[in-house]
Amino acid sequence: MHKDLQIDDIPKSSGILYRGEFIYYIGSLIFGTGIASLFIGTAFIMIFPLHSKSDPGEIILTTMLVALGIALILIGINIMMRHTKYGKYIVIVSSLLSLIAVLIFVLSYYNNYWYYPLISYVIAFYVIGFSMLLGNAFANIMLWTIRGKTEIATSGEDKGRIYTDEEIQRDIEEATRKSMELVASELQFEISNSDIKNIKVGEAFYESRGTVTRVKDDMDESQTLRQTISPGETEKWGSIGLDKASVQLAKTLEEQTTEKKRFVDIKGRIIKGWEKFTSFLRLK
């Protein structure tokens, strides 16, 4: 019984998202905390209910939870991704910018320093951090998508092809055989004379070469073989050789031509018959 295997998975080890397990747990934790924080912050907006005259404590808590939640979601996503060369520095800088912006907001609002130009600085910090986190995540996703498509394009013929156990086994055997042949081709086996130096041979050993059969044979196959293997070698036997090679090749392909001719004849008869039938209908 064959178990079929569908080759449609992109190898995980070569994917851009490949990271150690621990970093995924950290990223997921931060992402989850961000979602929870955003959810609670949004809930507070409705529970309090929040407006311009609300208690500063309620405003700080709600805004902090929402702003922190958004930042943490993006940080979590970025942590889980495999980064480009400067990717991790972008994540660190942008995360710090966002978190510092939230911290300054909390402190300044609490201490009643929430005025211009501090507001613009804080918002600028937060927007830059947010944009960098979002941009980095977007760039990584795009890169992953492009690489994924390349991988699929290179194995386009195989996509969706089903390999049987037998085919896989055959491929493995072929690869093993090639590898063994490569190793063996570099080896030079030498037969040691020490194995036979103590051997004494009988008198008949050098007198007889076994059962001898003599056959009358001109062995012209070797010339044909030379011509078959190297068809370009015509200078030594000229046009006669070329003619002979052509005749032999024609003979090899004769059967195929006969079959084709037979097929063409049948096809011709069918067309002729159809034409007769249509002209008969037209007359009617």
Add this chain to the structure above:
Amino acid sequence: MAKGLDIGTMNIICAEREGDDIIFMRQRNAFMKLDSSDLTKNMLDISKVLYIEENGEISLLGEDAFKFATIFEKDARRPMSHGIISPKEKEAIPIMKLIVENVLGQPKSQNEVLYISTPADPIDADMNVLYHKKTMEALARGLKYKTHTIDEGLAVIFSELSDWNFTGLGISVGAGLTNVTLAYLATPLMSFSIARGGDWIDEQVAKSTGLPKEHVTSAKETGSKLGKEIKIGSTEGALTVYYDALMTYVIQNLNRKLGEITPPNVAFPVAIAGGSALPEGFFEIFDKKLREAKFRIEISKIIHARDPLNSVARGCLIAAKTQEEKKYGKINLPPKKEVHNKKHTKKWRK
């Protein structure tokens, strides 16, 4: 000068040219141990028996080992099994070196080209022929030959399918393995072997009839006839059954392997050779079975090798001669000379 060498489980055959002739030197790939004594050695020397002496033991080599084993109802030891050097025979490599040296002789010129037949990896047994191939290459290189290897099936194609421009299917039914190669314009498209051959048939027949394996081999090689009309209790009946089983097994595996490739859309001739394709009636049964089988390729003609036993060695010689001519241009052949021993002359070409 070039030479071709077929190193088989049962026979080691060397092919070389002399004048307008090809000479095949054949030796059994077998040995048998006897206790050494001066009397035994004298008798063996007088009888021109091929033997070696080591550590107070005599080892009969080649055909003589096989004959003595049959007479004494003992098993001749075989340096090779299933087409490769036997892992069970510790003395296999030195013995084979001596048999190869005996059959091949010394090179007649520096860097004389030699092609050795090697089996393809079997598809139904967990074994690899690479070690065997490298060892055989080293054996011949040790005798100062410029050694190359060729698939057994491809050697059959070189020997039998030149009229089809070396396009077709070459099947060599040997003692240890059955080798199959599909080639297009002398280029192999597929090569594999099956871990069943003449030895497998002999074992099965010996089990069924209760006869020693050597007796079955001897009966098979000395005029057995495969067919439907068989005497009850004869070895021929059992041989027919197991030959039929082997052919079906080869055809099934061949069709399975053909499903793995996309051969060109031409009709392929099939050439059948090998020492185990010798019994009378073999070709007729195989021909019928091949024609009845629904192949994934079109078969144009089925050819029985003119000399099935020597076909692989001849294919190796063709490859060696081609290689040598390619390198040095046309070679002038040495004049004919007499070769000792049992001599048979026949015309290869019809």
